[in-house]
Amino acid sequence: MLEILFWILSALAVIGGVAAISLRTPLYCALSLIVSFVSLAGLYFQLKAAFPGILQIMLYAGAIMVLVVFVIMFINLPEDEIDADERSRAGVLISLLFLVPLAALLIGVVWTSEMEPFEAVAADFGSIPVVGRELFTTWLYPFEVLSLLIVAAMVGAVVIAKKRLTDE
């Protein structure tokens, strides 16, 4: 049962990813990426990571992708601009020439390495209290630095995106 679920979820994640990089309209790309992210959240639940799974759905598939879709609506490209989004055949071939061996190499590394199958975990593994305790003890310093980064990104985003009054 769990095995079938794994195959369905990973197939959905990969199909969503393929659609996200191959569809022409940016809005469709964003929507298929949401499909990919939600199925990834299912994979996280299979890894007994309940809190990250919820975070994935709420923050990634929810907040971040809504922001992206909002900007896509805001930009509203004309039709001929969307059609122009294609590399030459040679460019695509050359990038695939590098990427396919890279993927094959990484998958080869994964499958030649010895790895124990998953063992049973404690019932509260991945629950919010456990992750929170870890986050605010071991990872407290990165957490605080990250809050500074978020403030900087917020201010930066506003400054970069706001209309300059001196223009026009």
Next chain:
Amino acid sequence: MNDPRWFLTVAVILFTLGMAGFLIRRNLLVVLLSVELMLNAGALVLLTFARVWQDPGGHAFFFLVVALAAAESAVGLALIIAVFRLRRKIDSDDLAELEG
């Protein structure tokens, strides 16, 4: 699914897809989405090894990665809006002034 290697394989495939989108597409929005896909592949690896070693540190770090992705996409989208204001299009091949 008891073998962590299947999860890692999915992560590799997703990462390569994101890289392919990053290299092949010219629309800056889709390029940003490809970066998000690569970040998610990395997050899947983090959570897989958190499960293998039964260490909640991977989950905590996933939280940091998501917050980082939010900051990255906010700045990236702001940049895309700025480029669109300047050029009325968001084609990465158009932004080649630095080539000289």
